[in-house]
Amino acid sequence: MCPCLIGILWYYHYSLMKKFLFAFLLLATFLPASATHTKGGWMYYEYLGPGINNPAHLRYRVGLNYYIECSSFIIEQSFNFSIFSAAAPFAFVQNVSVPLGTNTQIQNCNLGSCYPCISNIPTICYKILNYETIIELPQNAAGYILAKQRCCRIDNISNMPAPSNTSGVTYTVTIPGFNAPINNAHVNSSPRFNFNDTTIVCADNPFTVSFAAVDSEGDSLVYSLCDSYTGASQLDPDPATSSSPPFASVPYQTGFSGAQPLGSGVTINPVTGEVSGSAPPAGEYVITICVAEYRNGVRFAQSRKELHLKVTACTPVVASLDPTFLTCGDLNLAFQNDTDGPAIQNWFWTFGDPASGAADTSLLQFPSHTFSAAGVYTVKLVVNKGLPCSDSTEQEVSVYPGFFTGFTSAAPYCVNVPVQFTDTTRTNHGFVNQWHWNFGVNSTLADTSNLQNPSYTFTTPGTYNVQLISGNNLGCRDTLEVPIVINPSPVLQLLSADTTYCGLDSLQLTAMGTGNFTWTPGTNILGANTATPTVFPTVATTYTVTLESLGCRSSDTVRLTPQLNLSNDIAALPTTICQDDTLTLTGSSNKNDNLRWQWSPAASVVSPNTQSTRAFPMVTTNYTLQTTWGNHCVVSKTISIPVTPLAIPQAGGDVDYCAGQAPVQLTASGGNSYRWSPAAGLSASNIANPFASPAVTTSYIVAVGVAGCAKTKTDTVIVTVRAKPTVQITNDTLICVPDTLQLNVAGTGSIAWSPNYMINNVQSFTPLVSPDVPTTYRMRYTDLFGCFQDDSVFVDVKPQVTLNAGADTSICLPDAFRLRATGDAVSYTWVPNLYLDNANIKNPTTRPDATITYT
Template identity: 40%
Template sequence: IRGGELYYKYVGPGAGTNTSTYLVTLKLYIDCGQNDPGQLDTQVFLTVFAKPGGNQVLGKYARMSSEEFIRYDPASNPCLNNPPRDVCYRLRYYQTTIDLPNTPDGYTIAFQRCCRIEGIQNLKPPSNDFGATYSCEIPGTKLGVNATQNTSPVITTRDAVAVCMGSDFQFDFSATDEQGDSLVYQFCDAFAGGGPSNGQNCFTCPLPVPGAPPPYQALSYQSPYAGTAPMGNVTINRKTGIMSGIAPSRIGQYVVTVCIGEYRRGVLINVHRKDIHIKVSDCVPLNAVLRPDYAYCDDFNVTFKNLQINPTGSVYTWDFGDGTPPQNTMIPDGTLQHRYADTGTYKVKLKVVLAGKCVDSTTTLAKVYPGFYPGFEFDGACLYTPFEFTDTTKSRYGRPSTWMWNFGDETTEADTSHSATPNWRYNTLGFKTVQLIVGSTKGCIDTVPVTVEVKDKPDLTLPFTDTLICDIDSLQLRAIGDGTFQWTPAYNLIDETSATPTVFPDRTTTYTVTATLGTCTLSHPVQVTTHALPTVNAGPDKTIGTGGTVQLEGAAPNATSLTWTPPAGLNNPAILTPMAQPAATTTYTLTVRDGNNCQGSDDVTVTVLPDCIKVMDAFTPNGDGMNDVWIVTNNACLLRTEVAVYNRYGGLVYRNADYQNNWNGTYNGKPLADGTYYFKITVH
């Protein structure tokens, strides 16, 4: 046995209630030189175990449905010195359908067989004493996300490849998933299974029926190798499934097992396993190796190089595809720089010649489109709340078309997405490095890392938390932070969900703002202290005649500053009792401020009587034609004048509702005695 892979496809609901039907396939790798009928089974026994306890629930034979041979063709690469001629796998496929009840924990399906080939370089000898366990997992209902309807990832890559000792190589474990689940690749331990014991009814027999229950024993690796380092200085890309590196310097077979974690909406629902023996040969490669295309998106200066260092003496000839003459170099990796005159997609040819005998060549596309500016932005900051990411890449030529996100979540390997606007929910605090690999329709590709911080509460700051206003004023509060806002109480508050509401309390009030980001909240208070307006009284209204002067009687016991407006006609507008001599009737406003800078005001009106009111303060009604009547007005600017005259005892001696400047000092037709009299005049 040189490897195996057990996988399944969800067919649909089973015949019974709450059951599912799966098509289960075992792909078994057999050494092409194996002709022992005992190793070429026409059917295999699959055992189904319930998780997590490992109790057997079903055993079923799967018959061989097909087989094929895949070989590496030594003539496929004439520039490979001493090509391997024994890289060959005999693939035998076994299939059956299985109906299983849908359970919370799901199932493990396993096949066990002994024995592996002898002389495996990364296992402790004798390696042919070890058998193999090939297993797959069917998820249960407790995972949600329609887990019971899962289908295994499918690996369709070619396995018969030449791997030369001490040379750079690649081996493809990439898979596709028809349900679009995220796949994460890593090396893992190969499992032992079965054994060389005689018989067929024991777990250590060559073909256990039924198979042993999980958990399964890892193979014993030989230092410096391990299940996580099966070929030494070789790695696997966790995102692409490409194994690459420098092959071991010792020829022979190496067991390599890759586990593919299958994540659906961040939930691990399945671990798919592929176990294969890879042959390292003593070949010496001479290769012209380029990727299918290259994007040069920085400037017109382009550096080319071969992806493999060839033997000393190799001559590289580059044709840059733009009509310029080809150029040669003997630098070991063929590095050469070329400047293109314009944008475009150029077909580049590379030919490598060694000693004039061995020649290899390849082509690639050089996509020269400078002006690619990758970037992204995000919205979010809170634990357990989705961060929303948005690609902001700009491209002078073409447009962004592919995205590969790695959200830097250390708790899972499934933190990836291929959307232009993905989101991700973190469940640990701290700084995360989010990486976007973005590509354009012109082939440009670049990587953008950005650090995001995951917090347990939103950002929330207040420019002030304690302030004062006067009780007729309004104040705009302000919150700076993430998410949505809610201010309480709603008392004398406008726009309670705004970051900048307006308040006008008439008493001291503490307002609280709560910022909410998903399930995270944070609250801060701000106290608004309200002060009463200062007491101010501008005094009683005043009346003067034209040109007259009067003293205002302002009062403001707690004022720290004051002013009268308008200042015209005042001898000092900054004192409480200024002298006023307005030219016309004027309303003066007394405005004061107290120690809290609160402002109050009050008005007083100074009425200025016009010149038509000029009361004669003495007259001599003696009939001499001079001052014989009492004149109080010239009647030019009045509608009507009311007069009343009183003696010194308060007795009314004269009254007229429409006085015409004609009283001659008589009472009841008789002259009044000389003396002082008092009057009251009302003008209209």
């Protein structure tokens, strides 16, 4: 190996500055306290003996070596260390303010004279700030956890998700208690890590970095890679009190973890603390080393160191070969130096195959060699042979031609059906003893097997690249990848649902899908290989339908229960009605589906084929409901609906009423309750025979009801109002004894005279009367409508008439003069009637224009 020094540790000691420029203080005050400069660190403690202030206490020197970027100028003058009980629930004990002690900058040499065997030498620089103080703690069975949290880390850390500069860090160490597994565990000092932090690590090249520590008490130390802790935040980058344990791990990028912070190709030597392997790509990686202390074979304490390890794109002069050089196909194998770089100027190969003669060596950069026979050979590479930076390596090469990986698989290739895989690998040397299958299901990590002949069940249809890596006992490995197509289960849709049905029927089942149908069991079924078989089981039966397509099957079941217990019933609302009313008839059954309904008689129902219908019987009727379930199960039920007949109203014949005379009586019949309208002109409106005396001709409607029915029926009677007849009768008159007088009445109808005295006919319109004393004859005239009119005529009877025309007189023209006759006559007539205003009255007025005599 190259004798050049890979890591040089430089220490620069600076005394702590006592004064700062005022401007710098202002700048530090207003800069974000969460500047991204944290690069690593580790806490430690040293037991100093019993307490000075309290001898019962324990006295420790505690400290933190805090790494930051060399370019950082934000330097805290003190840190708070938070102290917790080391037993759950990790009670907070106290904070201790710890001052800054030393500020040391370390940097590697980046000159070619320091590293003549490395090209592209990087610069690696840290500031190490040491915070240290002495504390006294009471003895504690559980011990104490010391912690300091700070934010934030640098950005672009390669093994953490971006952005890494939002993540803080927790530095912590545990002081064991007296209850630890060994006696006096608290009388202990933690190991101190060496400051070997500027070692150069070249990307994609072998490297070794020592994280060794020194224990002052000679305890055994065991090293391991462990989780880095996060802590603090951008909002509170330097918390006065750290959050309580347990502390959370930082998140890691895929492919990295606390146990593999530099990838799977890097490990730690648990005895020496050396981290080595093939470096990852260039970048900065957070790595934490845990060192456990053992005393007398018992572990009792642990310390931690975190570092941001810088991996750079430098190139060392290194000879390295593939550690798995093996050929199993033929005898030829190609070679190369895995760590070639610009500093390598020549290559010298020896293939360890003397039987190949001159071909056993090569000066090519990328040679190939055909080995003379199967076997194990030692290949050696020397780079820069004869030059200052020379390196060499040897590697065993296995040559076992004739290894052929193979496998077969067996149909059906269906989802949720195991596919059987069979290994057919052949080898000409040794025997096949390793198998690793990957079934190509990207959504799970559980799609692998190490069995020789496994089976695997695919749950999703599609094409899967099934891969077999098989190997033999000599180290031969080969890979075969074969695509297989996993078909979906055919889409089966069973349209028939679980049901009970009429046991006298047959039932058609229906399924849908593409493929071949099979129904089981095969009893009491027609068309068992069709999508629509007909079944007629005699007992409850579960039928299974299977649909097959491309060797894949889907199944479903339907349960059929034949029954012969059909029943029905009828509910009527209301249960009795009056004529002209309706009611609702509702059928019910102990079955719920595939029912048909038929009401009879159908003439008096609205919907004879529905479960519920309106009915309008005019007389008491028996209704029958026939319920059919399926095709052949039939049952009937009958209900009687009593119907109360309505009234047959009779209002009586139309009548005439003579105004002002006796009311007429109306005569209704046909029921036991009556209501007349309008009520005007009636003596009562709620009796059968009220008296009517309307003011005008009126149509009276009588609503006639019967007991138990609210509905009535009506009839109408017209009461025609007639006026009293008009009568013309002889005026009162005077006759002389023994004269006879004829009375005269005009009209049609009937007449009656009273008294029956000295009258020849009391029913004559023109009777002759000859009273001998003054008599008043009264007459009642009745017309054709029964209306009557009463009148009278006074016949005065005298032996003779007394008469005086008055005294003669003179008047002046053109005056008028009233004649002043006196007498007891009934009528008077003046002659001549010249100039008179009325010649037939007793005292007329005249206005003559010449002398005239009136008689």
